[in-house]
Amino acid sequence: MHAYRTHSCAGLTKDNVGDTVRLSGWVHRVRDHGGVLFIDLRDHYGVTQVLCDPDSPVFAEVEKVRSEWCIRIDGNVKARDPELINPKIPTGEIEVFIRDMEVLGAAEELPLMVFGDQEYPEETRLRYRYLDLRREEMQRNMTLRSDVVASMRRRMWDQAFREYQTPIITASSPEGARDFLVPSRLHPGKFYALPQAPQLFKQLIMVSGFDKYFQIAPCFRDEDPRADRSPTDFYQLDMEMSFVEQQDVFDTIQPVIEGVFEEFGGGKKVDKHWPQISYADAAKWYGTDKPDLRNPIKMQDTSEHFRGSGFAIFAKLLEQDGTEIRAIPAPGGGSRKFCDRMNSFAQKEGLPGMGYIFWRDGENGMEAAGPLAKNIGPERTEAIRTQLGLGKGDAAFFLGGKPSSFERVAGKARDVIGEELGLTDKDRFAFAWIVDFPMYEADEETGGIDFSHNPFSMPQGGLDALSGDPLSVLGYQYDLACNGYELVSGAIRNHRLDVMIKAFELAGYDEAEVKKRFGGLVNAFQYGAPPHGGCAAGIDRIVMLLAEEQNIREVIMFPMNQRAEDLMMNAPSDPTNEQLRELHLRVIPQED
CATH class of the missing domain: 2.40.50.140 (Nucleic acid-binding proteins)
Incomplete structure (x- = not known):
């Protein structure tokens, strides 16, 4: 036996x-x-x-x-x-x-019980993670994660991709977050970096003549934590292809993601049609570049109905350049109680409030009610109702100013309205490609130009596009949104050295700096670089959605806490004096 x-x-x-x-x-x-x-x-x-x-x-x-x-x-x-x-x-x-x-x-007295559904503080759960992981729900989540990764691998191999590993110790690169630096013992005063993504290496794999690459890749970013993001490291399904256009990448990754959600989605509907929405339209319609399309509400510009109207706040606002009034339709939200609740929501989010109109029974049929309706009159309110396609028992909420000042709150308000009015279909995974991202953005304080997303993307229009206003340049960059989360991000890469030098020049990097920081890529592009592109899918976030969890730490085996600490292993920890001497480093005490 x-x-x-x-x-x-x-x-x-x-x-x-x-x-x-x-x-x-x-x-x-x-x-x-x-x-x-x-x-x-x-x-x-x-x-x-x-x-x-x-x-x-x-x-x-x-x-x-x-x-x-x-x-x-x-x-x-x-x-x-x-x-x-x-x-x-x-x-x-x-x-x-x-x-x-x-x-x-034998076991000592337990700091947390494995049996039952008791809730414990996150600090306790992370400090004794090995006990927390014994619980049925956590066993199920980690098994799901493993199965999802295995399924992704099979689906990539089925499309003739091969998996190649890229270095973990490398050089720093601008990926939009802070690097984790690793001091070099053999080269005093110099540092390696943990890769924020295998970006440069997967491009070099394409230059090396490998037509299709993928990897279940660890990525390291020193980021501020959120419920849907780890503050230190995460895993992604990373892929790259040669001789492709944007649509080829979409057609390749969709069956992988779609198949995983069908396999592990618990029977929920998985949308087959993935619309392509421009970044500008996503911001205008949904207030975010990761919209939840389970919610049918689409915001609309109603500026013309308030221009020169009796509602002085909006009328004066519209006299300023770059301002608009945006409406959030709320089918079924036509009660003063609900409208007041949403107005309070806006105030809690830091805005003065949200104007609203709701339509109800009146003496002569349907009538518009609310402070806005009284100020702008029946003709304008009827024009708004007609534009938004609303009727009796419905409402609309309004936010005004420069879109950048209110879009975030408008997007959150749209989500809340959809939830509270039962408009959001909970039994569904709804996907959308967000495309045509701006290549550059202006720093509000300095006015300087910098990359808004991946700096290695090909600008639409190539070199010619870089001769005009940088803020009007669009990139072949794309994200995949699902149920309000960004699951995939990618781009068609900039494989032409002249375009790459010019693109970085607009962001304040001269040719010498580009060659110094990205010498490997610059040198490689001189020897016949193919057009190529790809994307990366966030495994932690995908599993979080499939497991119906609200916090990404519920699907990571050994996560850090909100302060980027490993309470179980006591990391980060103080180095010994011997370690510091070997690395030629000295720790400067932090001033109070």
């Missing part, structure tokens, strides 16, 4: 009745029913009920075990009485009478 088990704790059925078996696992819970001890024995695969009464030669030893002790038992498989069958588990028709037991690992 095997030293530890003949079966897993999910492997026994009524066909095993009468067998002598050996099981190993953790004591999930213990129940004493009148001198008969029942133990739910758990391993990674499931639970088996084992029992022991005073006739067992090890009854006295079994009495000592407590929750989360790791034990091995030998015993006889028995059929449960019909009324005691548990149909919820695969082993529910049997139980095992214990004949022998060995304690493999």
Whole structure:
């Protein structure tokens, strides 16, 4: 007999009745029913009920075990009485009478319980992550993550991609976040960087003549944490292809993502049609570049209805350049109570409020109500209602100013309205490609020009496009949004050295700086670089959506906390003096 088990704790059925078996696992819970001890024995695969009464030669030893002790038992498989069958588990028709037991690992008093649905502070859960991971939900999430990665790999191989590994210790590159720097012992005063993404290397793989590349790649970015983002590292499905246009990349990655969501989405509908929405339209219609299309609300520009109107705030606002009034339709939101609640929402988000109009029964049929309606009159309110396609029982909310000042709140308000009015379809995964991103953005404080997204993207129009206003240049850059999250980001790359030098020049990098920082890529582009492009899909975020979790730490095996600390391993930690001397470093104490 095997030293530890003949079966897993999910492997026994009524066909095993009468067998002598050996099981190993953790004591999930213990129940004493009148001198008969029942133990739910758990391993990674499931639970088996084992029992022991005073006739067992090890009854006295079994009495000592407590929750989360790791034990091995030998015993006889028995059929449960019909009324005691548990149909919820695969082993529910049997139980095992214990004949022998060995304690493999006793447990101290637990800082958190594995059995049950108790809530614990995140600090406790992360400090004792190995216990937290024993819980059924966490076992399910990590198994899902592993299965998703395996599925992605199979689907990429099925499209003739091969997986290649790129370096973890490399040079710094501008990817939009801070680098994690690694001091060099052999080269005092110089630093490596952990890769924010395999960006440069995957482009070099294309220059090297490999037509299709993918990798399940770790990426490292020193970022401020959010619920949907790790503050230190994450994994992505990274891919690149040669001799492709934007649509080729879309056609390649869609069946991979779509297939994964169909396979692991729990039966939810997975949209087949993925619309392509420009960055400008996404901001205008949804207030974000990662819209949740499960919500049918689309914002509209209603400036003309307020220009020169009796509502002085909006009328005067529209006299300024670059301003507009945007409406958020709210079908079914036509009550003063709901309108006041949304106005309070805007105030909590830092705005003075949101104007609103709602339509209700009046003496002569449908009438418009609310402060805005009184100020602009029935003709303008009717024109607004007609434009927005609204009717009795509906409402509309209005925000004004320069779009950059209110779009974020407008987007959040659209989400809240969709949720509260039951307009958002929860049983669906809705995808959209966001395209035509601006290549550059202006720093509001300095007025300087910098890259707005990936600096290695090909500008639409090539070199000619870079001779005019940088802020009007669009790139072949794209993101895939799903249910309000960015899942994929990518671009057709800039493979022409002259275009690349000019593109960086507009962002304040002269040719010497480009050659110094990206010498490997610059040199490679002199020897026949093919047109190429690709994308990267965030694995952590995809699994978070599939697991129906709100926090990305629920699908990462050993995540950091909000302050980028590993409470379990005590990282970051203080280096020893010997380590600092070897690296020729000195730590300067932080001033209070």
